[in-house]
Amino acid sequence: MTSRAICSTALLFFALTGTAVAQQAPAPAAPAAAAPAMAPASPVVLANSCASCHGVDGKGFAGTKVPAINGRPAQELSTIMKSFKADQVTVTIMNRLAKGYTDAEIDSLAGYFAAIR
Numbered sequence: 001m002t003s004r005a006i007c008s009t010a011l012l013f014f015a016l017t018g019t020a021v022a023q024q025a026p027a028p029a030a031p032a033a034a035a036p037a038m039a040p041a042s043p044v045v046l047a048n049s050c051a052s053c054h055g056v057d058g059k060g061f062a063g064t065k066v067p068a069i070n071g072r073p074a075q076e077l078s079t080i081m082k083s084f085k086a087d088q089v090t091v092t093i094m095n096r097l098a099k100g101y102t103d104a105e106i107d108s109l110a111g112y113f114a115a116i117r
Contacts, residue, residue: 043112046105049097058113070116077110105114 047056050069054060058070069077083089085098086104098106 007054026098041105043108047112048110050109054113058116069113072114074110074114075105077113078107081110 046056050058053066054069060066060068061109080089081094081098081101082103084092084094085101085103087095089095101109
């Protein structure tokens with residue numbers, strides 16, 4: 001083999017291996033740090049969305065079909081809200097509203113309204 005053939009073969013080898021190295025995928029980026037968990041909203045803040053139908057104190061409004069929710073047992077309120085959330089009761093808008101709350105938020109709301117007399 002002549003030196004010209006050796007040089008051509010070596011040049012071809014380095015050109016091909018250099019291309020293969022250049023085409024390798026970059027190393028994966030380090031995973032992003034998890035976002036810090038948000039602090040749960042206070043029951044007072046959550047209850048603001050209930051006020052337009054049930055009143056700020058949960059006592060409802062005279063002459064409407066919207067029930068008073070103040071002073072009812074927390075477990076009862078929580079169970080009712082979770083049945084709305086699960087679409088087990090769909091006769092009101094409550095099933096759509098309840099889907100916006102986590103179970104922990106529902107329990108918090110239930111405790112808040114149960115404590116109001």
